[in-house]
Amino acid sequence: MTNQQITIATTIAAPIERVWEAYTTPGDITRWNFASDDWCCPSAEVDLKVGGGYKARMEAKDGSFGFDFEAVYEEVEPYKAIAFAMSDGRKARTTFEAAGKGTKVTTIFDAETQNSIDMQRDGWQAILDNFGRYVESSAGHEQLQGGR
Template sequence: MTNAPLLSFDLDRTYPAPPERVWAAFTRADLLERWVLPDPEWRLAKCEVDAREGGGYRLRFGPRPDGDAYSEVATFAVFEPVERLVFDVLTEGEGTSERSRCTVLLLPVEGGTRLELTVEGLSGPQAAEHLRTGWQWCLEGIAAQLDAAAL
């Protein structure tokens, strides 16, 4: 039996917030910039969001002090407010160019929202592991942003 390379992964997280607040974290630049960094030692140099189908987001981020090592451009292929967001992402920088497709489902559950994330179309296991780690940090960042907004 051979193991196929990991070219996709799934993550999920339940937040004690309504789906509208979790949706806003993905579709408002002022909220996205609070959680999108995949490493707490990095900074964000640019964050723009065009919240509509066919729109997307543009980021520049990376290690301090400049935060300008990587760019990430996403296009919203499916934009179903407060339920489903599908976006195609191109991440480039420091000799890396990676494409992926991300699907975010927001499911109302008792006491909050369950976010289910699928990332697919990756070039290989190393890219999948790096993006999985980055997305795990991001899902934690959403939790922190939602907690801070509740205060």
């Protein structure tokens, strides 16, 4: 296993509370947790506590490939940070910080050795960008509906 880490980030035009909620709620996760439109996340499970599990099913929409992304939470600091250990032992940590009227989300994760660093960065960044688009569109919808 490599010790190399990869950093991805995005700034989302939504309050930190909504960003956190969308990042940690299974119903939201299934709506954003994929890198491209030909993939989907049909299910997600979250036990949001240290020692709790995370599981997201990732599938190609054409049924050609799928896998379960599984991890165990090692840090849960509401509205600030989440860290987990993946099933292969690699770790990832995501932080949430106010950035003007929005929220900056940064993830640092251990690289794996099967795919290039660029491919891993691009894939994780695409998912994070999809997350940002989802939150911004759903946050705007909620504001039109009078909030939650």
